[in-house]
Amino acid sequence: xxxxxxxxxxxxxxxxxxxxxxxxxxxxxxxxxxxxxxxxxxxxxxxxxxxxxxxxxxxxxxxxxxxxxxxxxxxxxxxxxxxxxxxxxxxxxxxxxxxxxxxxxxxxxxxxxxxxxxxxxxxxxxxxxxxxxxxxxxxxxxxxxxxxxxxxxxxxxxxxxxxxxxxxxxxxxxxxxxxxxxxxxxxxxxxxxxxxxxxxxxxxxxxxxxxxxxxxxxxxxxxxxxxxxxxxxxxx
Amino acid sequence: xxxxxxxxxxxxxxxxxxxxxxxxxxxxxxxxxxxxxxxxxxxxxxxxxxxxxxxxxxxxxxxxxxxxxxxxxxxxxxxxxxxxxxxxxxxxxxxxxxxxxxxxxxxxxxxxxxxxxxxxxxxxxxxxxxxxxxxxxxxxxxxxxxxxxxxxxxxxxxxxxxxxxxxxxxxxxxxxxxxxxxxxxxxxxxxxxxxxxxxxxxxxxxxxxxxxxxxxxxxxxxxxxxxxxxxxxxxxxxxxxxxxxxxxxxxxxxxxxxxxxxxxxxxxxxxxxxxxxxxxxxxxxxxxxxxxxxxxxxxxxxxxxxxxxxxxxxxxxxxx
Numbered sequence: 001x002x003x004x005x006x007x008x009x010x011x012x013x014x015x016x017x018x019x020x021x022x023x024x025x026x027x028x029x030x031x032x033x034x035x036x037x038x039x040x041x042x043x044x045x046x047x048x049x050x051x052x053x054x055x056x057x058x059x060x061x062x063x064x065x066x067x068x069x070x071x072x073x074x075x076x077x078x079x080x081x082x083x084x085x086x087x088x089x090x091x092x093x094x095x096x097x098x099x100x101x102x103x104x105x106x107x108x109x110x111x112x113x114x115x116x117x118x119x120x121x122x123x124x125x126x127x128x129x130x131x132x133x134x135x136x137x138x139x140x141x142x143x144x145x146x147x148x149x150x151x152x153x154x155x156x157x158x159x160x161x162x163x164x165x166x167x168x169x170x171x172x173x174x175x176x177x178x179x180x181x182x183x184x185x186x187x188x189x190x191x192x193x194x195x196x197x198x199x200x201x202x203x204x205x206x207x208x209x210x211x212x213x214x215x216x217x218x219x220x221x222x223x224x225x226x227x228x229x230x231x232x233x234x235x236x
Numbered sequence: 237x238x239x240x241x242x243x244x245x246x247x248x249x250x251x252x253x254x255x256x257x258x259x260x261x262x263x264x265x266x267x268x269x270x271x272x273x274x275x276x277x278x279x280x281x282x283x284x285x286x287x288x289x290x291x292x293x294x295x296x297x298x299x300x301x302x303x304x305x306x307x308x309x310x311x312x313x314x315x316x317x318x319x320x321x322x323x324x325x326x327x328x329x330x331x332x333x334x335x336x337x338x339x340x341x342x343x344x345x346x347x348x349x350x351x352x353x354x355x356x357x358x359x360x361x362x363x364x365x366x367x368x369x370x371x372x373x374x375x376x377x378x379x380x381x382x383x384x385x386x387x388x389x390x391x392x393x394x395x396x397x398x399x400x401x402x403x404x405x406x407x408x409x410x411x412x413x414x415x416x417x418x419x420x421x422x423x424x425x426x427x428x429x430x431x432x433x434x435x436x437x438x439x440x441x442x443x444x445x446x447x448x449x450x451x452x453x454x455x456x457x458x459x460x461x462x463x464x465x466x467x468x469x470x471x472x473x474x475x476x477x478x479x480x481x482x483x484x485x486x487x488x489x490x491x492x493x494x495x496x497x498x499x500x501x502x503x504x505x506x507x508x509x510x511x512x513x514x515x516x517x518x519x520x521x522x523x524x525x526x527x528x529x530x531x532x533x534x535x536x537x538x539x540x541x542x543x544x545x546x547x548x549x550x551x552x553x554x555x556x
Contacts, residue, residue, distance in 0.1 A: 053438060053441075053442060072441070072446075073441045073442055074441045074446045074447070075446075077441075077442060077443065077444035078444045085439065089439045089442075091439070093432075093434070094428060098428050098431075101428060102425055102429050105444070149443070153443065153444060
């Protein structure tokens with residue numbers, strides 16, 4: 001089976017600071033992959049390097065067999081990758097409806113599995129907030145909108161950065177349920193989060209970063225076998 | 237609803253009917269009709285700048301280049317002693333200005349912030365000195381337009397451009413159309429993406445949008461409309477000169493846009509009328525009118541944080 005995403009030897013710097021020291025991992029089609037690590041270990045930088053928001057100095061990002069490294073961010077996203085940024089990334093000057101309308105597009109095959117309507121059915125709370133500005137929503141609603149905005153681009157790969165951070169337990173549960181639904185619909189996901197208990201059930205593959213290097217990469221079964229080791233990396 | 241803000245609807249219902257009726261009361265006084273016409277033309281120009289600055293976040297000090305270009309282009313492409321068709325030449329001038337904006341925008345939009353201000357200023361100054369130093373373009377004195385265009389469409393002509401009242405109504409129609417055009421543009425998907433880029437370019441690029449292309453298209457649209465305003469100004473007074481291209485023209489327009497409420501579009505009309513109203517009233521009161529004008533503008537900018545439109549919206553809008 002062709003790999004959906006291949007990340008090969010990423011070396012990323014912020015100025016002179018060497019952040020990623022040769023990060024490698026793959027994602028298979030339909031897989032949910034977790035990316036874990038303590039704060040400052042390079043999780044968000046890895047995501048930003050994949051998207052070209054922080055271009056790596058060396059290394060390759062190959063998506064569906066296509067080299068992305070030379071492409072600007074917007075072209076990479078047009079290859080059917082969607083990103084839900086940390087902090088939700090709402091636009092202060094757009095309403096809920098406008099957020100979804102401006103982002104909606106068919107994927108490269110011309111398919112629109114996730115429409116404006118389907119997002120509203122998935123997140124009924126947003127239906128009642130259509131004319132609210134992005135910033136006039138609760139944290140949970142903002143997260144739902146951020147995920148909805150990513151889904152209407154009809155991606156093959158959805159990248160979620162700290163999607164449940166700072167949310168109330170009930171809302172968190174709701175968000176995890178939605179991520180499960182997304183996975184079941186066949187979209188591959190790369191999830192950065194700290195909740196190992198949920199991730200071990202939800203994800204097929206787990207990657208742990210320490211100081212910009214992959215120190216653990218395995219399936220859920222192996223994660224369970226090495227739980228103590230992984231937890232020590234995460235400082236749990 | 238096209239005009240979704242109550243304040244904007246109030247403005248439209250007050251301004252346009254009043255402007256429609258005003259010439260009936262000023263029949264004897266063509267001076268005021270002409271004065272109001274030139275303010276409307278400039279308001280159209282300020283609106284195009286307001287879109288660039290307020291909606292796209294592209295601060296330029298070179299927008300007057302297109303205002304002047306609108307006038308010079310007409311002189312260049314129209315036969316000197318023959319009445320051409322106004323609508324056809326509107327199309328030509330907007331298209332040529334758009335092509336020029338495409339080239340200049342391609343270079344200018346690679347920069348941002350203070351660097352963009354400097355580069356747009358540099359382009360505007362280059363154009364200014366080119367026209368003011370060229371004898372064939374009339375140098376500092378500029379050029380005269382001897383014959384005004386005719387305005388027939390399929391043999392029907394509604395406006396006689398030599399008649400100040402007719403010209404007034406043509407400019408009023410242009411102002412209204414431009415306002416509607418911008419409102420449609422802002423409401424469109426294109427407009428939403430432009431708003432998103434203004435708010436956060438990085439986030440918008442991560443949604444798969446080529447922000448350079450959207451900025452370039454906005455620059456081209458605003459420049460073509462800026463040129464249209466300059467073309468109207470040239471037709472009104474029958475001449476074109478380098479002062480239209482001067483950076484101070486861009487500067488005044490920027491002040492009017494800020495005064496009116498940046499990005500609100502209709503605020504540009506308010507800002508222009510208030511600025512020109514103050515200008516006209518004060519210069520008849522004292523020779524130090526600029527001093528008072530400056531003080532009043534400072535006071536208004538400090539009082540109305542988001543311009544006159546912003547202040548009025550604060551009073552009238554009930555946020556959902």
